[in-house]
Every structure is written in structure tokens, then in C-alpha cells.
Amino acid sequence: xSKKLDKVDLKILSELSVDAQMPYTEVAxxxxxxxxxxxxxxxKMMDAGMVKGTTLSMDYAKMGWTxxxxxxxxxxxxxxxxxxxxxxKEIPEVVKIHYTTGxxxxxxxxxxxxxQHLKEILxxxxxxxxxxxxxxxxxxxxxxxxxxxxxEEST
Numbered sequence: 001x002s003k004k005l006d007k008v009d010l011k012i013l014s015e016l017s018v019d020a021q022m023p024y025t026e027v028a029x030x031x032x033x034x035x036x037x038x039x040x041x042x043x044k045m046m047d048a049g050m051v052k053g054t055t056l057s058m059d060y061a062k063m064g065w066t067x068x069x070x071x072x073x074x075x076x077x078x079x080x081x082x083x084x085x086x087x088x089k090e091i092p093e094v095v096k097i098h099y100t101t102g103x104x105x106x107x108x109x110x111x112x113x114x115x116q117h118l119k120e121i122l123x124x125x126x127x128x129x130x131x132x133x134x135x136x137x138x139x140x141x142x143x144x145x146x147x148x149x150x151x152e153e154s155t
């Protein structure tokens with residue numbers, strides 16, 4: 001599949017972005033195509049690496065994980081990003097890792113049960129990584145928006 005997506009592909013992705021569990025037959029109705037077309041298009045997009053699967057969207061606070069934090073990381077040597085990434089991805093509470101430009105070399109997102117748990121994650125798991133010079137932590141007070149691009153509206 002070419003990296004160029006057409007309006008049908010974008011409609012399929014937008015529908016599944018709203019509800020990843022929507023049956024392909026319902027997606028097909030909304031996109032005015034057959035369910036076989038949806039299956040074929042999704043398989044091609046998955047094979048091309050454009051779609052990486054489906055995930056659950058969880059409310060961590062309702063599950064007792066009341067602290068979400070973003071941590072800006074200064075590396076000792078930016079050429080060691082891959083090694084830092086490999087160490088950070090082993091920390092279960094780290095849910096996102098971005099290699100960035102600007103003030104920080106790396107920006108991560110962490111979920112923790114409470115402030116004490118966050119402190120333990122930072123002091124015992126993140127800061128001891130030998131490639132990290134220092135960190136700066138930002139607490140999230142509220143996640144007001146978490147969404148995918150609805151492609152048919154942006155084209």
C-alpha cells in the first residue's frame with residue numbers, strides 16, 4: 001500500500017479512532033463501503049505499519065493511580081539517546097517517551113499511585129540511569145483532551 005491514504009482509508013481510521021471496538025460492518029456502513037473493503041484496507045494499513053493495533057483508554061485516577069507527571073530529561077550525551085530509551089522503557093510506570101528538541105533531550109510521561117510513588121520512581125528508577133544528567137518534573141493537574149486526529153475533518 002502506498003503511504004498516500006484516500007478518503008475511504010481516512011474515514012475508516014476516523015471511525016475506529018472514536019471507537020476501536022466498532023465492528024467492521026458498522027465502520028463499513030458509515031464509510032459507505034463493504035465490510036470486506038474495511039478488512040482489506042485495515043490489513044494493508046497494518047502491514048504497512050500505519051496502524052499498530054488497538055489500545056485501551058484507561059482512567060488511571062479511577063484505578064488509584066492519581067498522579068500523572070511529565071519529566072523533561074537532560075542527557076549527558078545526546079548520542080546516548082538509544083541507551084537511555086532502552087533503560088527508560090524498562091520502567092513500567094513510564095508510558096510515553098519522546099526524543100525532543102528544545103530545552104530537554106527527552107520528555108517522558110509517568111503514571112504513579114501518589115506523590116510518594118512518583119518520588120520513588122524518579123529517585124530509584126529514572127535518575128540512576130547513567131545517561132541522564134538531570135530531570136525536571138511537571139505534574140499534570142488534569143488531562144482535558146486525549147484524542148486522535150479525525151482525518152476527514154482535517155482534509
